[in-house]
Amino acid sequence: MKFQFDSLADFMHMDGHGVFVWTAYALVYGILIYLTVSPLIQKSNFLKQQKKWQQLQKDSSNP
Amino acid sequence: MNWQWFHRLGSPRWFYEKTNAWLPWLMVCAWGLLLVGGIWGLGFAPEDAKQRNSFRILYIHAPVAYISMSCYYIMAISGAVGLIWKMKLPFMVMKACAPIGLGLTIVVLATGSIWGKPTWGTWWEWDARLTSYLILSFLYLGAIALQQAFQNRDTADKASALLALVGTVNIPIIYKSVDWWYTLHQPATLKIVGKSSIDPSMLYPLFVMIVGFYVFFTLVLILHTRTEILRRESRTQWVKELVLGKGEGKRS
Numbered sequence: 001m002k003f004q005f006d007s008l009a010d011f012m013h014m015d016g017h018g019v020f021v022w023t024a025y026a027l028v029y030g031i032l033i034y035l036t037v038s039p040l041i042q043k044s045n046f047l048k049q050q051k052k053w054q055q056l057q058k059d060s061s062n063p
Numbered sequence: 064m065n066w067q068w069f070h071r072l073g074s075p076r077w078f079y080e081k082t083n084a085w086l087p088w089l090m091v092c093a094w095g096l097l098l099v100g101g102i103w104g105l106g107f108a109p110e111d112a113k114q115r116n117s118f119r120i121l122y123i124h125a126p127v128a129y130i131s132m133s134c135y136y137i138m139a140i141s142g143a144v145g146l147i148w149k150m151k152l153p154f155m156v157m158k159a160c161a162p163i164g165l166g167l168t169i170v171v172l173a174t175g176s177i178w179g180k181p182t183w184g185t186w187w188e189w190d191a192r193l194t195s196y197l198i199l200s201f202l203y204l205g206a207i208a209l210q211q212a213f214q215n216r217d218t219a220d221k222a223s224a225l226l227a228l229v230g231t232v233n234i235p236i237i238y239k240s241v242d243w244w245y246t247l248h249q250p251a252t253l254k255i256v257g258k259s260s261i262d263p264s265m266l267y268p269l270f271v272m273i274v275g276f277y278v279f280f281t282l283v284l285i286l287h288t289r290t291e292i293l294r295r296e297s298r299t300q301w302v303k304e305l306v307l308g309k310g311e312g313k314r315s
Contacts (some may be wrong), residue, residue: 004105024174
């Protein structure tokens with residue numbers, strides 16, 4: 001198994017196909033990161049919101 | 064027959080606690096395989112004789128296409144299980160599938176379009192494979208819209224499950240469209256029955272990417288389902304304790 005390109009510039013350019021290949025890969029890995037991170041952010045927001053709500057309930061029951 | 068395991072599988076709390084330990088492993092495996100497979104496909108797999116370097120899009124396009132269709136089946140099966148056994152967890156899995164499936168389907172359409180320009184000379188063609196895939200994205204959109212359209216959660220789940228079940232007819236159409244109609248899209252490269260028309264030096268990175276994407280899909284489905292569990296079970300004691308920080312996913 002060997003690296004198929006002579007230089008980094010060659011690797012980026014890919015005989016004129018680089019713009020298509022790199023755009024496609026950037027899009028896919030971007031969506032993969034979003035799909036991984038978004039539920040973690042939603043969970044963190046949910047926990048914060050619920051904590052605040054529980055605190056409000058506690059305060060209103062013990063004025 | 065002992066059905067205890069089946070009922071336990073339907074418990075949101077059991078699922079939330081059980082999957083907590085799996086997440087770091089799934090995260091490492093999924094991202095490890097996707098990085099190795101991606102670098103292998105981009106830089107070390109040989110160039111295709113006809114499509115030249117644009118063929119490297121195959122390593123992301125085909126695996127995402129497989130999982131976006133598998134995701135639809137999981138959404139429909141979860142919906143059916145929820146409707147038949149009236150269990151809560153399958154409906155949560157079904158709801159989690161819809162945005163994941165929509166994201167993946169958009170990626171398949173976009174990468175296919177980007178691949179189409181240097182290979183076919185066009186970004187889009189209204190042929191059978193592309194059109195049936197566009198319908199798949201509308202089915203995911205419909206499932207999300209139905210979830211938002213009803214105030215009553217049970218009604219939303221049932222309507223969404225019915226749409227998912229009806230839409231399953233589109234999956235074999237997508238799969239066989241390249242055989243049934245004349246299309247620009249190439250026929251299947253990997254065959255379950257018969258010899259695959261791809262050289263092993265190109266096949267191995269593809270195999271790594273397919274496994275990586277399936278592990279990744281398992282990971283994100285669990286992550287999205289866990290968030291949905293928290294939302295729906297917010298009034299239960301175990302979620303209240305979790306909010307107060309009395310242990311992440313451990314029985315008190």
